Amino acid sequence: QLAIEARGLCIGFAGNAVLKGVDFVLRAGEVHALAGINGAGKSTLMKILNGLYRKDEGVIRVFGEECHFRTPQDARAAGIAMVYQDLSLVPSMTVADNIFLGHWASNGLGLIDTRGVAAAARALLAKVGVEAEVSPGDLLGSLSPGQQQLVEIAKALSTDARILILDEPTASLSNHEIDQLFAVLMRLRAEGVSMVYITHYLRDIFEICDSVTVLRDGRAVRSAPVSQVDQALLIAEMVGRDVDAAPS
Ligand code: ADP
Ligand code: MG
Ligand code: MG
Numbered sequence: 001q002l003a004i005e006a007r008g009l010c011i012g013f014a015g016n017a018v019l020k021g022v023d024f025v026l027r028a029g030e031v032h033a034l035a036g037i038n039g040a041g042k043s044t045l046m047k048i049l050n051g052l053y054r055k056d057e058g059v060i061r062v063f064g065e066e067c068h069f070r071t072p073q074d075a076r077a078a079g080i081a082m083v084y085q086d087l088s089l090v091p092s093m094t095v096a097d098n099i100f101l102g103h104w105a106s107n108g109l110g111l112i113d114t115r116g117v118a119a120a121a122r123a124l125l126a127k128v129g130v131e132a133e134v135s136p137g138d139l140l141g142s143l144s145p146g147q148q149q150l151v152e153i154a155k156a157l158s159t160d161a162r163i164l165i166l167d168e169p170t171a172s173l174s175n176h177e178i179d180q181l182f183a184v185l186m187r188l189r190a191e192g193v194s195m196v197y198i199t200h201y202l203r204d205i206f207e208i209c210d211s212v213t214v215l216r217d218g219r220a221v222r223s224a225p226v227s228q229v230d231q232a233l234l235i236a237e238m239v240g241r242d243v244d245a246a247p248s
Contacts, residue, residue: 001028001063003163003194004049004080009058011044018044020218021058026163028063031185031195033205033226036215037238042198043085045215046165049196050082051075062163081161085168087152091141096121098140099155124154128184146177150184157188164188165196170204182208200238202231216240 004026011019019041026032036042047053049060051069060067062078069075072082082088089098099121121136128150134143140151149169156164166185170178185195185208197209205212205226213223214237221237 003028005061007059010056018218022220028194030210031197033209033212034198035212040215041218076159079162081156081159083152083156083166089140095138096136099158128154146173163194167198
């Protein structure tokens, strides 16, 4: 089953084509890398899948149903949640307030039960493996970058997302924090969460991704299982350089 199927996606800004007919498939239960150098169009594709940008052309199906996202709320209703590269969190607010900020913004402030919120926050912190170190009442700004990244994922999961889209999640983490993040993502995958993993780091692709689409200059130049991908060839495809068969 396909979690996301995108066909022929096109978008341009002020007459400049940025995505030029992108095909992209995320199989249910997989982690699919969207790989490409700066400017390839990764974030633009992500913003279309998240309802922030509207495609000019093309078709998007989520679990088989054609979707026309007009807002991020539409994408959330279809089960898609974003994990932003520049975290969407507020350092001066508590962990629980950060996790549920979006809900209150869309549902109003009328029905907040503080104890219920703390319990729900603790359950989400457990899902990302930091319930022992992070409390719902902690100030977000007092957490390490790795812990903040995990709170961002907890926030994404708070809408019962079945698909996560992560934009370069390891960019500002230490090696230890990266290991911890990967363990959490692998556990979520085992629970059936599908993921689009945007990155240009080979380590991330080869350690935790099942398959990869290479995006270059607004086109998907290749999709393949990671097990069938050669590292040197992948780099060449990302930067658009021809590689000759290496002499041995
Ligand atoms: P990536 O995430 O792969 O680095 P982006 O999707 O951010 O690439 O950008 C791809 C191209 O689209 C860039 O040339 C960028 O300048 C352009 N672009 C993205 N968003 C906009 C926008 N809102 N208006 C104009 N150009 C944009
Ligand atoms: Mg970029
Ligand atoms: Mg980007």
